[in-house]
Amino acid sequence: MEDKIEGLGELPFPMPLEIEVTWLNEEIEEVNIGSQETPHLLKMGKLLEEPLQQELIQSFHDYFELCAWSYKDMPGLDEDFIVHNLIIEKGAIPMKQKPRKIPFEVSLLVKKEIEKLLEVGFIRPIDYSNWMANIVLVKKPTSEIKVCTNFRDLNKACSKDDFPLPNIDMIIDNLAGYEMLSFMDGFLGYNQIKIKENDQYKITFKTPWGNFCYKVMPFGLKNVGATYQRAMIAMFHDFIHKKVEVYVDDIMIK
Helix, strand or coil: CCCECCCCCCCCCCCCCCCCCCHHHCCEEEEECCCCCCCCEEEEECCCCHHHHHHHHHHHHHCHHHCCCCHHHCCCCCCCCCCECCCECCCCCCCECCCCCCCHHHHHHHHHHHHHHHHCCCEEECCCCCCEEEEEEEECCCCCEEEEECCHHHHHHECCCCCCCCCHHHHHHHHCCCCCCEEEECCCHHHHCEECHHHHHHHEEEECCEEEEECECCCCCCCHHHHHHHHHHHHHCCCECCCEEEECCEEEEC
8 A cells, every 4th residue: 555654564454535426527626615715616517508507505504504614614423313333242352453563754743743633632631541553654645644543353353233234226226317417525424423422531552652432433433323324324215216315424415
């Protein structure tokens, strides 16, 4: 994998990709509905007629507060509505992964990312846990890094959540024949669902700057996709297969 940091190994799980989709090779243009100082970009098909483009842009202005443009715009889902539980199989032995060496210059980049996660409330410091995982660092195109976690041992100990995911081929078939499609994805979707407080200590990871545990669902943790799909079904059940199709954090409006 090309996006690993030399000497720190590869991710033990697939990383999500940002994919730009065009319909019938239609060109896409970016429209800024924010300001020059704080741009907020939409991607729109160039084949849309001018009146319709303006109508859509105006709609985003009218409902601007419903869109998340940064971490701070994302309060997360109410815990009374959905929360992620870790179901550890009976007899599973807690595991503490052996610490890995991280170069000092990389350690400073880790500190920067940890401070971001603390500021938005995604993680919290923790003094002790009998589950301890290593971090895995992935390069970003901006030369910064993304701090991920090796949940290999914890994932093996968790029972599988068999909540069904939709069939992709059937979704594609059900999108055919419509004049217009709108594709949206949840802003840091998994991070919008909180981890049950009594389970947070199990998702502990070690860094050169201390040990921390997640308060929200992180990528790479077993069953988070099923939990997210369960939330989406609950929210959009009146619209699914009529005007909306949902696959985890991808929403298609037809």
